[in-house]
Amino acid sequence: MRCILSFCLVFFGHGAIQAEVLPIEAFASKPDVSNMDLSPNGDHVASIVKVTGKKKGAVVSIVNIATGKANYHLFTDNSKFVITSLEWANDDVVLVEAKFPAVRGGVPVNEWRLIQLNIHSGKSRSIVPRLMFKKFSYVPQIQSKVIDILPDEPDFILMELAGQRSGGEPSVYKMKLVTEGSGRTKVMQRAREDVYDWLTDRQNNIRIGIRRDDTSYEILEQSAERDGMRTLWSFEAFSKEEVWPMGFDVEPNILYVKALHDGRDAIFKVDLNDKALTKELVYSNDNYDVTGGLRRDIGSGRVIGVGDHYWDNDYANLKKSLDAALPDTSNYLIDFSADGNRYLVLSTSDNEPGIYLLGDRKAKSLNAIAYRYNQLTPDVLSIREDISYQARDGLNIEGYLTLPKGGEGKKLPTIIFPHGGPISHESSGFDYWSQFLANRGYAVLQMDFRGSSGYGFDFMQMGIASWGQAMQDDVEDGARWMIDNGIADPERICILGASYGGYAALMGTIKSPELYQCAISFAGVMDVEALVKSHRRFINYEIAKKQIGDDFDLLWEISPLKHVKKVNVPVLLMHGEKDRSVRYSQSEDMFDELEDEGKQVEFITLEDGDHYLSNAQNRLIVFQAIERFLAQHL
Structure with a gap:
């Protein structure tokens, strides 16, 4: 019998193979558990959990790992709004992205908002104060784009918000995390014409802007060492010259980018002090585009891999040991505690819908804690x-x-x-x-x-x-x-x-x-x-x-x-x-x-x-x- 967010820590097993026609609900249901995320201190697990019974929908679940106790917040019937993702801002606050249906100028659209949830009080509120929009020319459609979590200032995050320029270009704001009363905001980067995305370095400085004019793009860089912004690359959409910034390494002038290598997307790093902007190949695949975001060491922030590939030996060896222990599934390291000890794994395959496992490197343990689909097991798929x-x-x-x-x-x-x-x-x-x-x-x-x-x-x-x-x-x-x-x-x-x-x-x-x-x-x-x-x-x-x-x-x-x-x-x-x-x-x-x-x-x-x-x-x-x-x- 599968468990849902049960901390009985019993490892999984399945019965004899048999062909069985399952109820439609087994496939048509939303996942029992999804979007699992580990708190920085490794004490709590957050996830989106399906709600059944008279009231159907979803809630945010917060589980205390030590006690196994779960608290549930932010119920939705998936009609008024849909919870789309979540991440920890710090040990006490979870940021929850929600999608709302709306109409603007007679055109049906989606709006995305960011809700902050205090896991101790259970109080939640939109992270963007409604009074803030009085200073805007319009209420932005996207109110959920976090561009940086600030570990040295755990009560703040950096967000993009449009609304001050008619063209939809966003400014970057430093937002204070509060669950009651009004928060403080500060403009860190004013909107610039045709710049629709911003990227910070690991020192939390706003360094890269992506400008778009119709179908032409420019990748811009700014630095305290020089005035204004310089163009790093320019290209047309859907062209071979595309160079997309992915993130900075710990060293503030080493930028990782995605660009073509032998006709396929690959990962390069560029020293921005190099006037030639030489792209040094870091990782490529001979047959397919490289996909996924950068992976970082939690403690130092240094880049250690991309997607599910690690070039750091410590993480590569951990991944290798996981694959040896779970040979019949693909195993993805999805999160780590700040000290690197505890970690979450999603283990899945063609006929395994997904098992969430909690690992502890000091204790040398790995235990199943939740199943994405409780009714679906490999023996019937x-x-x-x-x-x-x-x-x-x-x-x-x-x-x-x-x-x-x-x-x-x-x-x-x-x-x-x-x-x-x-x-x-x-x-x-x-x-x-x-x-x-x-x-x-x-x-x-x-x-x-x-x-x-x-x-x-x-x-x-x-x-x-x-x-x-x-x-x-x-x-x-x-x-x-x-x-x-x-x-x-x-x-x-x-x-x-x-x-x-x-x-x-x-x-x-x-x-x-x-x-x-x-x-x-x-x-x-x-x-x-x-x-x-x-x-x-x-x-x-x-x-x-x-x-x-x-x-x-x-x-x-x-x-x-x-x-x-x-x-x-x-x-x-x-x-x-x-x-x-x-x-x-x-x-x-x-x-x-x-x-x-x-x-x-x-x-x-x-x-x-x-x-x-x-x-x-x-x-x-x-x-x-x-x-x-x-x-x-x-």
Whole structure:
């Protein structure tokens, strides 16, 4: 039996392997525990915990490691707001980011706010005083961007806030952490024209600004040793010349950056005293882009790695010992106490949704303390197999194949499942969508079509302004690979996707009408022209046009809404009314046009639903609809 945030410290074990159809709720539920974080002194663990029963939603859990006692704060039903992340500001205060649906100028948007929670009193409040906005020309949409925690001044943090310039450029404020009364704020960096991001060094000085003018970027640096700001690098968006600052080392003039090496993102360090700004290669991967943020030694702040790769021997050896102790999972060091003794590990795999473990280096102990999904265990889940196939032009496409238990060697009803983004990628490890579908007896193919991130510059570049073209062919070629290899029953294939994947699902029925027996779209893009135009009031409008396209006649031509007459299979559309990423009207208009044409279509509206199925009840509604629809049409 799995425990949820139980400090019984019993290590995990599982029973005999068996195929078992689980309740939909086991997959459609939000994680039981997520976003676990260790306090600097190592005495408490904070996390987001799912709430069940009459009141459903989430709370922030604070567990005392010594006593095992848990306190719960900030309940939300995931409708008024959604808790998106948390981190410790100091030993007493947790910073909680929350996302609120809002409307600005008639346009549906999200607002992000930062709440400070005192773990001892349980009191919480927005970290930005409302009175502060009286001095602003408008209330900023993002009120949660922390750019520095100040260990030497534990009652303060540095935050970016826009609102004083009409262009949306942020200033940097030093904010005092208080849980009652009013706090003190101080402007540390005034907003500058077209500078939308700031970066501090390890001495907490504001050193780097990122300027953007339409689609052109400049990386700027300022120093107490010189007047004004100098340009380090300048480049166009989506170009090979991109150089992105990641963070400073302890030495104040050593800056780590991400840039291309042999066509793939790699990590370099640059001495800013070097007039030539020579980039010294620190870490690269021969096959994939390097991803993830910088990893630091907690005590000294020095850079020790990136993502899950460590070049520091001490941390590399710890990671090696973890992998030896837990050989069947991928094991991620997610947090350390300030003295480096206690640490948190997330252990996960294709068929292990995730185990949080607490390690103690002095005690030489490692114990499971929580499971991300209490009802899902490896004995009932499927393996996601790494696969690859050749697109029609010879390009290698990688992906994942998930088969139902006992389905090997059979022609199976199949789900083709392109990802959203489209500049994103599938990741190895647990995926609750594919596991749900496999548990219902379907083979699931997820592919990283051209334009996906992670495979180098050239591969990603193939997806710029290329919706509905070769990217779509890659999805079709995956379906045909499934048929050619005897995995898919050619008479029982459905295409399913969310966001861009929902677009690909409907375009699949238009471009390859003979291939699919049905299509499912959650929050899908149906009108690409309208999607791009919806960015007109936002500062990223030029970036959106460059990424997706600015030929509006062509964008309409590649939109599923333009081609409803060609859709001749049953369609299931689902969309949240409060989706701030892809507007609800996209699916609503598609449904109206399909219905007017007499097509077989169903539309499910998710009240208070967003783009990410943050509400557990909406997630359940979506999965119930998918199960019913697939059972009917496959």
